[in-house]
Amino acid sequence: MGFVENIIKKSRLKSPWIVHFDCGSCNGCDIEVLACLTPLYDVERFGVVNTGNPKHADVLLVTGTVNHRNQHVLRQIYDQMPGPKAVVSIGACNLSGGVFKDSYNILNGAHTVIPVDVFVPGCPPKPEAIIDGVVTALNVLGAKMGLVPAPAPARMPGDEDVLQGAESA
Amino acid sequence: MNRTTVIPFGPQHPVLPEPLHIKFVVEDETVVQAVPQLGFVHRGLESLVRTKDFKQMVFVVERICGICSCIHANCYCNAIEDMLGVTAPPRAQFLRVIWSELHRVHSHLLWLGLFADAFGFESVFHQFWRIREHVMDICEATAGNRVILSVNVVGGVRRDLTPDQIRWMLEQLNELEKGVLDMSKTMLQDYTVQERTRGIGVLSKNDARLLGAAGPTLRGSGWACDERMRGYAAYKELNFVPVVEQDGDCYARSKVRFYETLHSLELIREALHRLPESELAVKLPGNPDGESVFRVEQPRGELFYYVRANGGKMLERMRVRTPTFANIPPLLHMLPGCKLPDIPVIVLSIDPCISCTER
Numbered sequence: 001m002g003f004v005e006n007i008i009k010k011s012r013l014k015s016p017w018i019v020h021f022d023c024g025s026c027n028g029c030d031i032e033v034l035a036c037l038t039p040l041y042d043v044e045r046f047g048v049v050n051t052g053n054p055k056h057a058d059v060l061l062v063t064g065t066v067n068h069r070n071q072h073v074l075r076q077i078y079d080q081m082p083g084p085k086a087v088v089s090i091g092a093c094n095l096s097g098g099v100f101k102d103s104y105n106i107l108n109g110a111h112t113v114i115p116v117d118v119f120v121p122g123c124p125p126k127p128e129a130i131i132d133g134v135v136t137a138l139n140v141l142g143a144k145m146g147l148v149p150a151p152a153p154a155r156m157p158g159d160e161d162v163l164q165g166a167e168s169a
Numbered sequence: 170m171n172r173t174t175v176i177p178f179g180p181q182h183p184v185l186p187e188p189l190h191i192k193f194v195v196e197d198e199t200v201v202q203a204v205p206q207l208g209f210v211h212r213g214l215e216s217l218v219r220t221k222d223f224k225q226m227v228f229v230v231e232r233i234c235g236i237c238s239c240i241h242a243n244c245y246c247n248a249i250e251d252m253l254g255v256t257a258p259p260r261a262q263f264l265r266v267i268w269s270e271l272h273r274v275h276s277h278l279l280w281l282g283l284f285a286d287a288f289g290f291e292s293v294f295h296q297f298w299r300i301r302e303h304v305m306d307i308c309e310a311t312a313g314n315r316v317i318l319s320v321n322v323v324g325g326v327r328r329d330l331t332p333d334q335i336r337w338m339l340e341q342l343n344e345l346e347k348g349v350l351d352m353s354k355t356m357l358q359d360y361t362v363q364e365r366t367r368g369i370g371v372l373s374k375n376d377a378r379l380l381g382a383a384g385p386t387l388r389g390s391g392w393a394c395d396e397r398m399r400g401y402a403a404y405k406e407l408n409f410v411p412v413v414e415q416d417g418d419c420y421a422r423s424k425v426r427f428y429e430t431l432h433s434l435e436l437i438r439e440a441l442h443r444l445p446e447s448e449l450a451v452k453l454p455g456n457p458d459g460e461s462v463f464r465v466e467q468p469r470g471e472l473f474y475y476v477r478a479n480g481g482k483m484l485e486r487m488r489v490r491t492p493t494f495a496n497i498p499p500l501l502h503m504l505p506g507c508k509l510p511d512i513p514v515i516v517l518s519i520d521p522c523i524s525c526t527e528r
Binding site for chain 1: 187188208209211216217228229238282299315524527
């Protein structure tokens with residue numbers, strides 16, 4: 001690993017570029033993601049830049065219900081991002097289908113289509129929670145570059161109960 | 170020789186966070202035809218009425234659209250209440266107006282910001298989103314969540330306002346109004362804004378009616394048509410006047426939304442001052458039976474609910490008609506003939522809410 005490469009890696013972590021894809025949310029999570037960029041929360045002061053182009057992005061924020069139509073778009077955006085990359089899944093609908101879970105057109109969560117690194121639950125999660133999710137994603141990204149030790153693997157909220165149940169049985 | 174080019178717009182696009190896909194057929198820089206493709210946000214929500222009971226459905230309809238969730242719930246609850254033959258108590262009616270108007274203010278401020286962003290005026294975008302946080306603070310303090318409030322239930326509301334909260338809300342509203350008025354000079358008189366919006370995307374008065382436009386798109390073209398004039402909830406007791414502009418271009422539509430924001434603040438203040446004392450919700454006499462229709466005014470226009478029930482816990486059918494659905498034909502009428510750089514301005518000028526439209 002060359003000296004220059006190392007500098008590029010560290011710079012990518014210091015100023016992560018973010019692409020946001022709304023699969024089909026009710027806009028609740030989208031406006032909270034946008035609110036992170038506006039003056040009250042202003043993540044740009046930490047070097048986080050929102051970009052429209054997946055080829056420039058390090059972190060993918062996914063919101064909304066993944067359905068049979070937009071899963072291909074989501075897959076394409078993920079494939080276009082250069083590696084190493086991290087995915088943050090935001091909101092109850094994106095985690096598991098949420099309130100729409102029983103509906104005929106819904107896949108149960110983004111993790112069924114692409115690998116997800118961080119789960120941010122909530123309906124919608126507050127901007128603070130989203131920022132926290134992105135910071136956690138940066139740790140994941142750092143681990144993928146070999147700069148920091150790998151954090152504990154992400155778990156779907158609610159999975160813990162299932163796992164505990166399996167252990168006791 | 171065929172000189173046209175097809176440019177795809179969306180589904181993932183920096184201007185609009187929502188997955189709307191439009192194919193633009195352009196000749197040089199001029200748009201000849203616009204072909205929308207929908208279905209990216211379809212969640213099959215209307216079918217959920219058969220698996221969730223009619224009280225649970227309030228929480229589902231709130232998630233049709235996060236920006237005007239309270240108004241969706243308001244409309245649904247009113248439709249079910251009509252079917253059951255009950256009326257929400259007076260205090261609940263006033264509280265519904267307060268929260269609905271808060272959502273309208275936050276939706277319009279959000280739109281004004283996004284609209285400014287569409288013609289490249291980023292500092293205005295940030296200013297509008299900064300003052301919008303006052304509304305989010307009020308929502309969080311009174312209802313417990315910033316975006317989706319879940320205050321409406323069938324038969325009334327779930328939360329009350331204390332006198333302390335009312336006093337605090339009035340202070341916040343004053344600050345909010347000051348912030349909005351500060352922006353009036355930029356939004357309404359600035360040379361740049363006028364250059365980018367005046368005479369763009371014109372919808373004549375007659376076309377607006379023929380194409381069935383709704384909400385600010387209709388009122389920007391000179392029709393005084395607002396569902397709140399019918400006086401549902403507590404609007405009949407409040408001093409409501411629809412905001413109308415004559416020009417029918419993007420500038421007129423942004424003016425309608427700007428003045429509506431100020432008028433909504435007035436309505437909230439009036440409702441807070443005249444909040445009557447009563448219980449918050451009535452007891453329901455049983456399960457709904459029959460069918461019912463209700464219309465309310467969303468920030469984007471007229472919202473229509475049809476529900477049918479057969480006396481069981483689950484409803485039989487629900488149908489929602491949203492204002493953006495009504496505004497897509499006028500949009501497709503406005504686009505041909507415009508220049509390529511004006512597309513984001515015109516598309517945003519109807520305030521598209523794709524998650525409402527496709528459900």
